[in-house]
Amino acid sequence: MxxxxxxxxxxxxxxxxxxxxxxxxxxxxxxxxxxxxxxxxWRTVANNGSLIPSATCAPYVAIPSPSCRVFNSFNQPSVNTSGLVVFRARSKGGGGLGEPQQGVYTRDMGGRNEPIVRIIDRDTAVPQPSNRNTDFQETPAFPRIDANWPTIVTRGIHPPVWQVTNDAGEVVEQVGTNGVYANPFGDLVTGESRLGSVAAFPFFHVPGEPGTAFDIVPGAPAITNHDIIVFKGNYTVGTVSKTGVYYRQLMNAPFPMAGGPSLSPGSGTQPVVLIASSDSYIPGTSIHFGSTAPPSAAEGKVVFLGLDNEEQPTVGGIYLAPIGAPQPALRALVKIGDQVPGERPSAHxxxxxxxxxxxxxxxxxxxxxxxxxxxxxxxxxxxxxxxxxxxxxxxxxxxxxxxxxxxxxxxxxxxxxxxxxxxxxxxxxxxxxxxxxxxxxxxxxxxxxxxxxxxxxxxxxxxxxxxxxxxxxxxxxxxxxxxxxxxxxxxxxxxxxxxxxxxxxxxxxxxxxxxxxTGMPGTVLDPQAVDPATGEALPITTLGIERDGFRGDQLVINASMANEEAGWAGIYLTRMRF
Known part of the structure; x- marks a missing residue:
């Protein structure tokens, strides 16, 4: 498998x-x-010999140790046209090391010997709004990056970030366990959070459903025009589960708080905007979208897959929407039932x-x-x-x-x-x-x-x-x-x-x-991909690429190399010659 x-x-x-x-x-x-x-x-972005940057790890600290380790495995990376790579990776765990270190990291491959930079790991505090000093627990999807900007975006899972109290100062509830995080203005900010049910943060609520928070933002959110996040959101109205595709423009402004100091750094108060949801009709039909997929975005436009039924679709397809007015007119690009290019007329x-x-x-x-x-x-x-x-x-x-x-x-x-x-x-x-x-x-x-x-x-x-x-x-x-x-x-x-x-x-x-x-010598990608016992090149065994892995002439992949006794893995980038 x-x-x-x-x-x-x-x-x-x-x-x-x-x-x-x-x-x-x-x-x-x-x-x-x-x-x-x-x-x-091919150039190495990071590999199993790369030290994981952390809040407590310094180059002179002996490795491995609980606070200073090397990478062990990598998810598919993303890259922008300037060669800035963002990736999710983790270290080994167990064996006295405790839980593995894991997080989101970047490396600028457009410069000379730039270091790996930590964006999020388990020692990173969730940015405002937060009144519980909460740290991130997991970044469960591959991170993405704007094609022409250094802005990255990622999902984040964590314990509750916000404690709601009543007039007597008693804790009523603790909320905010996941969200979307980006860095368009330098510092990491909260772009969307499960705080839409909190009166202080109405700009996070589901459009058209005041006081309703998104349950979760599944998949990998996208970023375009430097400061616009685009994402799929799941939510519940009564007992009915719903889904949709949305965007939010981030602003370099703190979150205002009535009767107290503003929360900074923030992403402003622009509301979430609806593109399409379970309440939207599939264009040209009287059928609502039954499922939507995490979108992609570029140059102020969004594309996403929307279907009547995810498992056995009969209508729906790939749709284009401009970022602008709420619930814009959707343009069908490719639909279920369309003729397959180059095939017989009956092939759809x-x-x-x-x-x-x-x-x-x-x-x-x-x-x-x-x-x-x-x-x-x-x-x-x-x-x-x-x-x-x-x-x-x-x-x-x-x-x-x-x-x-x-x-x-x-x-x-x-x-x-x-x-x-x-x-x-x-x-x-x-x-x-x-x-x-x-x-x-x-x-x-x-x-x-x-x-x-x-x-x-x-x-x-x-x-x-x-x-x-x-x-x-x-x-x-x-x-x-x-x-x-x-x-x-x-x-x-x-x-x-x-x-x-x-x-x-x-x-x-x-x-x-x-x-x-697979089967090629791993030294084609990485000169360190050798069996230490024999000095022979390890064969490539697994390869990965994602939808934001080819930007301009920058192509970035992840790969693993192994034989029965030894293994190696890393992230690798090349500049294509057209």
Missing amino acids: RTPAALPHGRAATSHLLRCALPLALLVPCLAWGASPIDAT FTQLGEGLSFDGRMVAFWGAWGAETQPLTLQCPQDGNANLIAYCHQLYPGGHTVQIPVHQGMFVHDVARGRTWAIAKSPNIFSTFLYWNFSGKAPGDSSEEDGELARWRSASFIAVSRLGNRGLAAKGLFHVAFKASTGTLENGAYVNAVDGIYLSSGPVFSLLRAAVI
């Missing part, structure tokens, strides 16, 4: 293969016997992926069509949260079988032209672009309060950029990087599976290139 979650070093290594740059028809034999690598020089999209990459004009996405499927048996994870692993084994002691669409692919839609292109498809070259992960909240786990109970979720991974050459970008030229697998699916498992990060350009497609694939 290959998972898109955090990538600690694994154990199993696939056979050694080389990267290739060949026309589509020749890619399969290329993968079989190897070819020349693409011209790319039946599924669309949530993970949209958006650069302001191009939207990259996963889609599937047809009724033909193959069974895949998912096995519970072996690394990560112990409660989550135990819960998975409790539910699926013998594994969990899902149906994988035979016909699926990666696509790019040009908002300006209103046209969609196919980038790559299965089963012609690749076996799948879909990856599965058991994630969510285990019963009794407070780190994901009010989150959904854990379940198997699928995801696809693609990133689009049209900024490598601004003259050509204006004409609609774009570049994409995506994750895909080769191999055959037999008896519920992939045979001879090889994962890779692949590259292509459009709208005229001539080459499909493999940037990195």
Whole structure:
């Protein structure tokens, strides 16, 4: 089972293969016997030898120790056009070290030997509003960054931050256990918080539902125009669960408090603004949105997936909305039931992926069509949260079988032209672009309060950029990087599976290139990826990329390298040559 979650070093290594740059028809034999690598020089952003910056760790302190450790595993990173990388990572725990260190970090790869910078970890105080001196507990989704600004945005989970008292000074309740956090003005500020039920903070409440707070902001929020956060929010009205997509403009201003000093640093009092919700009709229908997905945003515009039914959609699709007036008119870009580019007229999209990459004009996405499927048996994870692993084994002691669409692919839609292109498809070259992960909240786990109970979720991974050459970008030229697998699916498992990060350009497609694939020597990415006992290069075993991992000519990935005895992992960046 290959998972898109955090990538600690694994154990199993696939056979050694080389990267290739060949026309589509020749890619399969290329993968079989190897070819020349693409011209790319990878630089290490962070790896298992990098010291984790913390409030108490200094370079001269012996490591490992409870307060001074090195990274052990990494989630998929994000990058802006200047080479500022933001990533979520963690250290090892146990063995006398206590709980693992984990958090969100940045490193400026546009400079010379810039240090890794801590943004949030478990020793970081949650910013105002807070009257309980609360520290962060978890950052449960990959962090994102504005394409053209150094502003990062991330979710945060923590104990309650606000204590509500009555006139007698007695504590009535403690609230505020999760939120969205960003740094558009330097200091970390609260962009959205589960404080909408508190009278002092009406700008955090659900639009149209005064006094109602969001239960949780699932997935990864986005950031655009330096100071506008865009997010999915779940909330409850009475006993009815609802969902929607929203934005809020942050201001460099404290939070005013009646009868007391203002709270600083703050993000102003601009209210949350509705884009679409469970009370909105799917354009062109009399059906409300039954589900929405975490959005992407760029250049003052938002794209998101909205469907009538997440599991078996019949209407809905990918929608574009301008940031401006509340509940703006939605423009359908790609819909369930649309013709699949390059396929027979009877081939129509039946599924669309949530993970949209958006650069302001191009939207990259996963889609599937047809009724033909193959069974895949998912096995519970072996690394990560112990409660989550135990819960998975409790539910699926013998594994969990899902149906994988035979016909699926990666696509790019040009908002300006209103046209969609196919980038790559299965089963012609690749076996799948879909990856599965058991994630969510285990019963009794407070780190994901009010989150959904854990379940198997699928995801696809693609990133689009049209900024490598601004003259050509204006004409609609774009570049994409995506994750895909080769191999055959037999008896519920992939045979001879090889994962890779692949590259292509459009709208005229001539080459499909493999940037990195599993089985390659890890020293292609990182000179430290060697077995200390033998000095031999460790093979690459897992790879990751996210929707904000390709900006301008900056491409950033995470990878793990391992054999039976040793392992290594890290975050790696290259500047693409177009």
